[in-house]
Amino acid sequence: MSSQEKTEVLNGAEQSLDREQRYDAQRIESKWHQRWQQQPELYRAEPPTSAGKKYYVLEMLPYPSGALHMGHVRNYSIGDALARYMWMKGHNVLHPMGWDAFGLPAENAALKNNRPPREWTLNNITNMKRQMNRLGFSYDWSTEVTTCLPDYYRWNQWFFLKFYERGLAYRRKSKVNWCPECATVLANEQVVNGCCWRHEETPVEQRDLEQWFLRITNYADELVRDLDKLEGWPEKVRTMQRNWIGRSEGAQVDFNVADSRGKITVFTTRIDTIFGATSIQLAPEHPVVSKLIANDPELLTRLDELVAEQRAARDAGALGEAEKHGFFTGRYAVNPFNNEKIPIWVANYILMEYGTGAIMSVPAHDERDYEFAKKYDIDVRIVILPRRHEQSEEKEPALPYTAMNSLLINSGEFSGLGNEEAIQRMTQFAEEKGFGKRKVTYRLRDWGISRQRYWGTPIPILYCDKCGIVPVPERDLPILLPENVEITQQGGSPLAKVPEFVNAKCPKCKGGARRETDTMDTFVDSSWYFYRYTDAKLATAALDSRAVEYWFPIDQYIGGVEHAILHLIYSRFWTKAMRDLGLIKNAEPVERLFTQGMVIKSGAKMSKSRGNTVSPDDMVSRYGADSTRVYSLFAAPPDRDLDWQENGVEGVSRFLAKVYRLVMKYAEFSSKAPSSPSAAARDLERKLHQTLRRVSTDFEGRWHFNTSIAAIMELVNAITAAEGQISSGGIPAKQVSSTLRTLVLMLAPFAPYMASELWQTLGERSQLLRESWPKFNPELAREEQVEIPIQINGKNRSRIVVPAGLDDEEVRTRATIDDKIRALLDGKEVVKVIVVPNKLVNIVAR
RNA sequence: GCCGGGAUGGCGAAACUGGCAGACGCAGCGGACUUAAAAUCCGCAGGGCUUAAAAGGCCUGUGGGGGUUCGAUUCCCCCUCCCGGCACCA
Structure with missing residues (x-):
């Protein structure tokens, strides 16, 4: 380069400095926002016939509470970065969004503001959609799903009818969890520490009600087994589900009641210790108890007390804390293995809802039984020993001794067996003799879906005096939720007070009938919404099987870990039920699951009650959407909790401003690269390819976008450091400009507004999203x-x-x-x- | 109690397979530019000792204690604290 040319380059730099504009996020973002709003097809997926490789990225849909919170922003920033990356990798991307729009807050708000829940909800949706668009998330709104609208919830009703036909939906009277605050029933999964999942301070009460249930327990075994196949799920979530389902293999054994024809069936996982059983323990609520003590008024009183006490403890969520106690019924049972008579007790630590509500008590080999037996002086009989004890039998193991890999003693013909083998042989023996059988028990209960609320999907059932329970015929769907219903939150289901709704004609006998006035749990809505996205406007069916076959399973689902049990187990169940209806072929909805960490501020989870929330609107108006998004990815790896620090957002904003300045400065340089590149030029090139490698592998692997962004910052620092070499000719300005071009591509998934603006500044007219993700060259990335x-x-x-x-x-x-x-x-x-x-x-x- | 996850500068964090601890950013300090400030740019920065100061040198350091190894933030054993889940589930 001649000295004259050098001077020109320098002058060029000076000039571009002169017309340098400060990074103005608001100006850039409003410009592109307007443009994107006019191009709704921008983020639309190709139809399922497309040849491209599909990628379905899904973030959990929000409840339209009124405004997004930072947890949403984080969740959606992760998903959006991934979606944009996948687009640039050439995939056919489905990236939908919707609204989990039924639910109690709408009714509370209606009560408070005297506006209908529908209006309140739809207003909230408008606002949150505005926020999402302002943040620049790449959603295809043509597939938007709003669960409170009839074109969606009619399919809830349709599924319900299908489930009913197949016996997967049934009605029974049962003890239910009742939240006085919500004035409705809760599913087991919605009870947290004995309190309502929404009202952490409100203890749940037990009530007897007729309820609709979905038979999720039919799938208990498959739900557990398939967890092993979900390798793309966090181990933590799989463990939580495994524990929740609580599969436990054991045996049922019948004990005859002495001096009676009755028998008591117990469930045990340790039949190998049955020779050590020294009592039978019954749950206070076990139906046989009142028969056993029918002619003892004193004991009946004590029973009532025990039942009341256990219920109170259950309501208070303190079941495990109560001291164990109970009483002897005066009756005996016969151990079928050795014909020994053992006393029958009633104890507060036995739960009617698990197993058979009755156990054989083996104090020597069970912690709880031991505690109870010590208190009441019940025999403790050792029947298993650690293997090493074989020789020195005088030394007893510390009691209670519960370990497996032990040997049986004092157990008749089974003495000397290892306990694993004994379990097999003794279960078989019981089966042959007809007093017992192999049995698998689950902790998982059927899913109670009846809610005594207005703002939900009406359950499509009629009650006819003549015909009984009559399902609404399919052709009559949807059963519309009536408008203008008075919400009082008292006196049961609001719909029951709407005669036009309640009174109906029985489709069978044409006589009068009453409609079911309960509505469905909102977790029904979210159990299958992601199928609807694949053909959201379809009016003739819940889904199009071919579209589902193309798009499913979801390649990546992203959301908070708080849904690890509720939503994610219901969704898996629903998918299996849909498969058995022949609607879909996949057995699992989600291939890979990612659970992001919480957003924390000043050491605590952001929440309104703590008053430590940060408003996304506020952040966007002060720093812009790009800075807000980039910070939410830069501050911590996505799977960890994120501590929100506002001057961190400022730092990110400074970084973006620097990128902006650099591009403005070098955009139009086109001087030729020198024939033999200098060491400095090679260094810059190497840094570029190392950055590309870092960012690309982060996307393909562990998703630590904090390190991706740090790497891009390093590259920017390297460019700044190299600036001195430009005027001296060591680095051609052209190289800087082309480095910046690649940098803009790398920034596109994280800061789409800024990237689009700079792309244009660089003279590119193409749609950034359709550009290919730049490839790194390992040779060029290698250090010399x-x-x-x-x-x-x-x-x-x-x-x-x-x-x-x-x-x-x-x-x-x-x-x-x-x-x-x-x-x-x-x-x-x-x-x-x-x-x-x-x-x-x-x-x-x- | 059981099952997970975590603990690294003043702060958020990085170190991917046992190999230079602290990349990147925030806050801080010093300097340049400016009448001044903001913005920007350059530089310093784990702690301690040595030194008048600096350069340099030395020691020490990833919650605590032990171990394996030439070498440990990383692997093993024990312990403490924090977060999440489950919790009389027979």
Whole structure:
């Protein structure tokens, strides 16, 4: 380059500095926002016939509470980055969004503001959609799903009818969890520490009500087994579901009641200890108890007390804390294995809802039974010993001794067996003799879906005096939720007070009938909404099987871990039920699940009640959507909790401003690259490819976008540092400009507004989203020289610079002739030299 | 009690397979530019000791204690604290 040309380049730089504009996020973002609003097809997926490889990325749909919170922003920033990356990788991307729009807050708000829930909800949706669009999320709104609208919830009703036909939906009277605050029933999953999942301070009460249930327990076994296949799910979530389902293999054994024809069936996982059973323990609510003690008024009173006490403890969520106690019924049962008569007790630590509500008590080998037996002086009989005890039988193990891998003693013909084998043999024995059988028990209960609320899907059932329970015929769907219903939150289901709704004609006998006035749990809505996205406008069916087959399973689902049990287990159940209806082929809805961490501020989860929330609107108006999004990805890895620090957002904003300035400055340079690139030019090129490698592997692997963004910042720093070399001709301005071009592509998934603006500044007219993700060249990313430390006995003593990949022998030689090292080794004996290629040299010396 | 996850500078964090601890950012300090400030740019920065100061040198350091190894934030054992889930589930 001639000196005159150099001067021109410099002048060019000065000029572009002159017309440098400050990064104005609001200006850029409103410009592109307007543009994107006019291009609704921008984020639309190709139809299922498309040849491209599909990618379905889904974020959990929000409840339209009124405004987005930072947790949403984080969730959707992760999903949006991924969606945009996948687009740039050439995938056919489905990236939908919708609204989990039924639910109690709408009724509370209606009560407070005297506006209909529908209006309140739809207003909230408008506002939150505005926020999402302002944040620049790439949703295809043509597939939007709003669960409170009849074109969606009619299919809830349709599914319900299908489930009813197949016996998967049924009605029974049962004890239910009742939240006085919500004035409705809760599913087991919605009870947290004995309190309502929405009202953490409100204890749940037990009530007896006629309820509709979905038979999720039919799928209990498959739900557990398939967890093993969900390798793309966090182990934590799989464990939580496994525990929740609580599959436990064991046996049922019948004990005859002495002096009676009755029998008591117990469930045990440790039939190998049955010779150690010294009592039977019954749940206070066990139906047989009142029969056993029918002619003892005193005991009946004590029973009532015990039942009341257990219920109170259950209501208070303190079941595990109550001291164990109970009473002897005066009756005996016969152990079928040894015909021994053992006393029958009633105890507060036995739960009617698990197993058979009755156990054989083996104090020597069960912690709870031991505690109880000690209190009431019930026999403790040891029937298993640790294997090592074989020889020295006088020494007893510490009680209670519950370990497996032990040996049976005092157990008749089964003595001497290992307990694993004994379980098999003794269960078989019981089966052959007809007093017992193999049994698998689950903790999981059927899913109660009846809610005594207005703002939900009406359950499509009629009650006819003549015909009984009559399902609404399919052709009569949807059963519309009536408008203008008075919400009082008292006196049961609001719909029951709407005669036009309640009174109906029986489709069978044409006589009068009453409609079911309960509505469905809103978790029904979210159990299958992601299928609807694949053909959201379809009017003739819940879904189009071919579309589902193309798009499913969901490649990546992203949301909070708080849904690990409720939503994610219901969704899996619904998918299996849909498969059994022949609607779909996949057995699982979600291939990969990602659970992001919480957003924390000042050491606590952001929440209104703590008053430590940060408003996304506020952040966007102060720093812009790009800065808000980039910060939410930069501040912590997505799976960890994120501590919100506002000056961190400011830092990100500064970084974006720097990128903006650089691009403005170098956009139009096109001087030719010199024929033999300088070392500085090669360094910059290397840094670029290292950055590309970092960002690309983060997307493909562990999703640590914080390190991706840090790498891009490093590249920016490298460009700034290289600026001095431009005027001297060491680095062509053209190279800087093309480096920046690639940098803009890398920034596109994180800061779409800024990236689009700069793309245009760089003279590109194409749609950024349709550009290919830049490829890194491993050759160019490779370091040529490495500086490695030389250690003596593990301590850094010197450093040398060597060509990368230099032969170990040569590295060793160069290390040992280093001046500092030679001086330090003087008078010492070198025992060993370890050379770690390109990393370090460690000399072990004495 | 059981099952997960975590603890690294003043702060958020990085170190991916046992190999240079603290990348990147925030806050801080010093300097340049400016009448001044903002913005921007350059530089310093784990802690301690040594030194008049600096350069340099030395020691020490990833919650605590032990171990394996030439070498440990990383692997093993024990312990503490924090977060999440489950919790009389037979």
